[in-house]
Amino acid sequence: MADKNGRGASRTEIRLAGEGGQGMILAGIVLAEAAAIYDDKNAIQTQSYGPEARGGASKSEVILSEGEIDYPKVISPDVLVVMSQEACDKYASSLKKNGLLIVDEEKVGRVPTSRAVKVPITRLALEASGKAITANVVALGVLVGLTQIVSRQAIEKAVTARAPKGTQDMNRAALLAGFAAAERLSGRQAPETSVPA
Amino acid sequence: MADKNGRGASRTEIRLAGEGGQGMILAGIVLAEAAAIYDDKNAIQTQSYGPEARGGASKSEVILSEGEIDYPKVISPDVLVVMSQEACDKYASSLKKNGLLIVDEEKVGRVPTSRAVKVPITRLALEASGKAITANVVALGVLVGLTQIVSRQAIEKAVTARAPKGTQDMNRAALLAGFAAAERLSGRQAPETSVPA
Numbered sequence: 001m002a003d004k005n006g007r008g009a010s011r012t013e014i015r016l017a018g019e020g021g022q023g024m025i026l027a028g029i030v031l032a033e034a035a036a037i038y039d040d041k042n043a044i045q046t047q048s049y050g051p052e053a054r055g056g057a058s059k060s061e062v063i064l065s066e067g068e069i070d071y072p073k074v075i076s077p078d079v080l081v082v083m084s085q086e087a088c089d090k091y092a093s094s095l096k097k098n099g100l101l102i103v104d105e106e107k108v109g110r111v112p113t114s115r116a117v118k119v120p121i122t123r124l125a126l127e128a129s130g131k132a133i134t135a136n137v138v139a140l141g142v143l144v145g146l147t148q149i150v151s152r153q154a155i156e157k158a159v160t161a162r163a164p165k166g167t168q169d170m171n172r173a174a175l176l177a178g179f180a181a182a183e184r185l186s187g188r189q190a191p192e193t194s195v196p197a
Numbered sequence: 198m199a200d201k202n203g204r205g206a207s208r209t210e211i212r213l214a215g216e217g218g219q220g221m222i223l224a225g226i227v228l229a230e231a232a233a234i235y236d237d238k239n240a241i242q243t244q245s246y247g248p249e250a251r252g253g254a255s256k257s258e259v260i261l262s263e264g265e266i267d268y269p270k271v272i273s274p275d276v277l278v279v280m281s282q283e284a285c286d287k288y289a290s291s292l293k294k295n296g297l298l299i300v301d302e303e304k305v306g307r308v309p310t311s312r313a314v315k316v317p318i319t320r321l322a323l324e325a326s327g328k329a330i331t332a333n334v335v336a337l338g339v340l341v342g343l344t345q346i347v348s349r350q351a352i353e354k355a356v357t358a359r360a361p362k363g364t365q366d367m368n369r370a371a372l373l374a375g376f377a378a379a380e381r382l383s384g385r386q387a388p389e390t391s392v393p394a
Contacts, residue, residue, distance in 0.1 A: 029222060029244065032246055033246065035246070036246030036251075037246070037251060040251075042247050042248075043244075043245075043246040043250075044243060044244065044245045044246070045244045045246075046241060046242065046243045046269060047226065047229060047241065047242045047243075048239075048240075048241045048266070048269070049229055049232070049234070049239065049240040049242075050233070050265075051239075053230075053233040053234050053240075054234060054237075068247075069245070072243060072245070072270050164361070
């Protein structure tokens with residue numbers, strides 16, 4: 001089933017936005033690979049660079065679908081993750097009505113809706129892995145934990161496959177910290193181990 | 198000016214295809230960033246994952262344009278780089294008439310046209326940098342050297358910006374090896390230093 005824009009009912013649009021160097025592009029690739037390689041969905045992952053590319057902002061878009069993806073651009077995201085104030089200011093209004101806005105609460109002071117999900121993503125990355133650079137993986141953990149758009153097993157495999165040699169454990173720790181934050185937000189108790197080994 | 202498909206006259210479509218692990222996705226990102234961040238063009242970089250994603254094949258697509266890019270999918274590439282026989286068999290027929298086909302000649306034995314540009318990309322990577330993993334950067338050097346779709350300065354900056362810490366020189370050597378191969382193919386003499394320092 002598709003709507004008048006040719007979008008299938010199962011289509012989910014995700015936009016990940018932040019500053020250059022925060023790994024938003026890699027996060028998009030990992031999410032798309034989780035869906036396509038490990039969860040048997042179709043996925044398209046896109047970066048569009050316009051004049052804003054010279055400003056240091058970075059965004060990555062992923063479309064997931066059970067069926068074929070006919071229109072490859074994000075129209076209005078179902079899920080938006082913003083890791084900087086600039087990204088929030090720029091993209092929050094594009095979010096679908098009742099869409100999910102996830103913000104790094106220590107990076108984004110002004111949020112345009114009371115419905116945003118605020119998580120100290122970069123701080124959790126530091127605490128869980130010792131490295132702020134894993135914030136993109138924490139963000140994926142929060143996103144997947146809250147939405148289940150891909151399975152936890154799939155995202156964990158995709159993160160591990162893309163992690164540079166010697167950083168697999170660090171990245172896995174960051175992912176689990178994201179899952180745990182999502183569980184706290186959902187009001188469920190985080191079990192000691194949230195993903196089957 | 199745009200044709201009946203809404204494609205601007207300056208639009209260039211590039212497809213980079215090979216096996217997983219050859220870095221074709223990163224090559225696409227680097228090429229898009231060279232164009233958008235350092236050369237002031239617009240760029241879209243896309244990965245589409247369908248059922249074939251489970252087969253280990255990997256492809257990355259880049260669209261470059263002086264103007265706005267309205268349709269974000271590659272329709273028929275102007276330039277196709279193939280780093281595996283499977284990729285060549287699968288995508289060679291999609292190439293635009295008179296398009297440029299660049300193949301890693303040690304990976305691709307059967308080429309469907311006599312007009313293909315054959316370069317020992319992976320061997321050059323090993324010789325120039327000591328690491329076969331830089332083959333994706335050699336491929337970018339050949340592509341940019343032959344087509345000038347982005348400036349040499351821009352691709353060098355983009356490669357350097359994306360190279361993991363401690364591998365900048367290795368990646369720069371791979372890029373220059375690609376430039377030099379392109380110069381030999383163009384019948385021009387490779388100068389000792391092909392890019393201004």
